[in-house]
Every structure is written in structure tokens, then in C-alpha cells.
Amino acid sequence: MDNYLLPEDDGLPTRTFGIWTTVKLDYLQRYMNLFETSMRGKPWCARSYIDLYSGTGKYQVKGHNNFQLGSALLGITTKHPFTNYFFADKSQENIDILSKRCESAPNIKKKFYVGDANIRVKEVVEELKTIDHNRSKDQWTSLNLAFLDPDGLELEWKTIEALASVNKMDLIIYYSQSGLTRNFENCINLDTETDIDRFFGDGEWRNIYKASQQGKSLGLHRKLIDYYKHKLSTIGYADIKDIEDGAEPLMKNSKEAPLYRLIFASKHARGHDFWNKIIKKDAFGQGKLF
Ligand SMILES: C[S@@+](CC[C@H](N)C(=O)[O-])C[C@H]1O[C@@H](n2cnc3c(N)ncnc32)[C@H](O)[C@@H]1O
Known part of the structure; x- marks a missing residue:
């Protein structure tokens, strides 16, 4: 019996991330579980997990020897x-590497795509729509959860739009607070389309940024997230501000500097109820600090 699906060294390569990755993935794991x-007892024609920046399925925490399951394998091994x-x-x-690890779950239906998620997403969406289209009369359309966890600013707004075209599609989105902060100055002076323009899907962030530079508004990232x-x-998507404000947990580095947040989106209030429950605590059992 191999240990590909266990949080152990299986001899295959893994990346090393900071402990904040464990905090991030704990939110995902608890959300998936809930x-x-x-939802499993209801007549959905399918319940799909979509991970467009999947990595290898495992990682090591910097400074520790232990191995942890990454998002893809948390999805596969969820209860x-x-x-x-x-x-x-x-x-x-x-x-x-990920597909090798997934060989240990031979009965699970899975598809792998190599390439820019912002391009390959079209095929994924087509597949999801085909599943909905082929459902039998007594089945509901599929229920879907997408986890979008790039390294920095690689997630484009057009990818969100593509995913949103599927009927029921919850989203957990990586918001690179430090990546944006690092790149504002460079990007604001460029007339060409920048990573930040592609992330937000337009140039309105420039006005929000300029207003904050002129001291006209407080809380730049709050404004951008809103x-x-x-x-x-x-x-x-549901207007989530009305349900709960400040629902984007912030991951920080060991010096307490902000790294990134998770933005949750669902078209249904129920998804937000779940998310609000999840974010009341983090991986270390601490209550919400915002
Ligand atoms: C932070 S890691 C994901 C970690 C993963 N969620 C986990 O829990 O192990 C980001 C991944 O996105 C991939 N990536 C970066 N840009 C991408 C793009 N444009 N399209 C698809 N994958 C991309 C990288 O190769 C890397 O594996």
C-alpha cells in the first residue's frame, strides 16, 4: 500500500510553503467538509471540485519536516x-506528480489540464456544462466548488466570469494583498494592460489607488475588495457585503505582515452561512481578529 494520499513523505517532490499555507488550506478543508x-444527499447530477492552480498535492512547511496534503489531495480525501x-x-x-499521487484513488473521476488556467478554464467549463446538460429529468444541475490559489496575480477576472457561467459555482479566491501592494507603483505608471488590470478585469483599481494615495480614502485593500x-x-454572486462584512480572512507572515486573503463567493446565502461559520476560527483555533 503506497502512501500517496497520506500526509507523509512518499518519495515524490513537494514544494515548501510557510505555515500560513496551512492556515489557508484549513479554511478550504473545513469548507469542503461542511x-x-x-449537500451530498440531494439529487445534484454531480458535485465537482475544481482546482485550477493545483500544485503537486502535497507540501512541506518551512522549518518543519512534516508533509501536508495540498488542496488537490484535501479535495480527494475529504470525508x-x-x-x-x-x-x-x-x-x-x-x-x-499530482496524477501519480491520484493513482491511489482509482475510482474517483478526475481530469487533469496542463497550461495557463486562464485559458484551460474554458475546457473545464465546457465539461461542467456538458454534465449539467446530460443530467436526467429528476436530477438538479451540478453543485461546484472552485479553489483558485495561484502564487500571485495570475488569476484573471475573465476566469472568474467563465466559472460564473456555470449554474452553481462557489468560489474561494486568493487575493494577493502583498502582490498587489508590491506592484501598484509599477503598474499605475503603465499604459498597457497589467497583471493588476487583468486580476480586477478593468482599470478602476487605478482610481481607487490614486484616491488612497491622495489621502481621500482609508483602507485601500478594503476598498479594492469591496x-x-x-x-x-x-x-x-450574492452581494456578500450585505451578509457579513470583512469576511476575507487574512494570512500574515511570521513578522505579522499581510500576505493574502481569501475571498469567498456563492450565488446562494447558504454558501455564505457555511463560510461565515468556517472563518470564525483559524487553524490554530483562534477567533476572528477583524
Ligand atoms: C500556491 S501554488 C498552489 C498550491 C496548491 N493549492 C496546494 O495547496 O498545494 C500555485 C500553483 O499555481 C501554479 N500556477 C501559477 N500560475 C499559473 C497559471 N497561470 N495557470 C495555472 N497554474 C498556474 C503554479 O505552478 C503552482 O503550482
Whole structure:
């Protein structure tokens, strides 16, 4: 028996991340657990997990020797598994390693895609729509959860729009607070489309940034996240500000500097109820500090 699906060294390569990755993935794991436990008994034609920046399935925490399951394998090993899995990564090597690990779950339906998630997402969405289209009369459309966890600013707004075109699609989105902060100055002076423009899907962030530089507004990232959430509301997502404000947990480094947040989006209030429950605590059992 191999140990590909266990949080142990299995001889295959893993990346090393900071402890904040464990905090991030703990939110995902608890959300998946609640989502799958509550939703599995209903007549959905499928319940799919979509991980477009999947990595290799395992990682090591910097400064520790232990091995942890990454998002893809947390999805596969969740207590009540999804019916379908879609994994993408720009690195062929990552996908080779992940698919090797997934060989230990031969009965689970999974598809792998190599390349830019912002391009390959079209095929994933087509597959998801085909599943919905082919459902039998007594089945509901599929229920889907997408985890979008790039390294920095590689997630484009058009990818969110593509995913949103699927009927029921919850999203957990990596918001690179430090990546944005590092790049504002460079990008604001460029007339060409920048990573930040592609992340937000337009140039409105420039006005929000300029206003904050002139001292006209406080809380630049709060304003930017509210703008992002407003955009989500224009493509079918619940206006999450009305349900709970400040619902984007912040991961910080060992010096307490902000790294990134998770933005949750669902078209249904129920998804937000789940998320609000999840974020009341972090991986270390601490209550919400914001
Ligand atoms: C932070 S890691 C993901 C970690 C993973 N969620 C886990 O828990 O192990 C980001 C991944 O995104 C991949 N990546 C970066 N840019 C990408 C892109 N444009 N399209 C697809 N994958 C990309 C990287 O190769 C890397 O594996």
C-alpha cells in the first residue's frame, strides 16, 4: 500500500510553503467538509471540485519536516468525496506528480489540464456544462466548488466570469494583498494592460489607488475588495457585503505582515452561512481578529 494520499513523505517532490499555507488550506478543508456533508444527499447530477492552480498535492512547511496534503489531495480525501475533480496547473511536472499521487484513488473521476488556467478554464467549463446538460429529468444541475490559489496575480477576472457561467459555482479566491501592494507603483505608471488590470478585469483599481494615495480614502485593500465583490455581484454572486462584512480572512507572515486573503463567493446565502461559520476560527483555533 503506497502512501500517496497520506500526509507523509512518499518519495515524490513537494514544494515548501510557510505555515500560513496551512492556515489557508484549513479554511478550504473545513469548507469542503461542511459543503460535502450537507449537500451530498440531494439529487445534484454531480458535485465537482475544481482546482485550477493545483500544485503537486502535497507540501512541506518551512522549518518543519512534516508533509501536508495540498488542496488537490484535501479535495480527494475529504470525508464525503465529490463526484468529479478537475485539476489544472501550468507546470507539466506538477500535474505528473499530482496524477501519480491520484493513482491511489482509482475510482474517483478526475481530469487533469496542463497550461495557463486562464485559458484551460474554458475546457473545464465546457465539461461542467456538458454534465449539467446530460443530467436526467429528476436530477438538479451540478453543485461546484472552485479553489483558485495561484502564487500571485495570475488569476484573471475573465476566469472568474467563465466559472460564473456555470449554474452553481462557489468560489474561494486568493487575493494577493502583498502582490498587489508590491506592484501598484509599477503598474499605475503603465499604459498597457497589467497583471493588476487583468486580476480586477478593468482599470478602476487605478482610481481607487490614486484616491488612497491622495489621502481621500482609508483602507485601500478594503476598498479594492469591496470593488471586486461588487463585480462578483454583477455576475450572479450574492452581494456578500450585505451578509457579513470583512469576511476575507487574512494570512500574515511570521513578522505579522499581510500576505493574502481569501475571498469567498456563492450565488446562494447558504454558501455564505457555511463560510461565515468556517472563518470564525483559524487553524490554530483562534477567533476572528477583524
Ligand atoms: C500556491 S501554488 C498552489 C498550491 C496548491 N493549492 C496546494 O495547496 O498545494 C500555485 C500553483 O499555481 C501554479 N500556477 C501559477 N500560475 C499559473 C497559471 N497561470 N495557470 C495555472 N497554474 C498556474 C503554479 O505552478 C503552482 O503550482
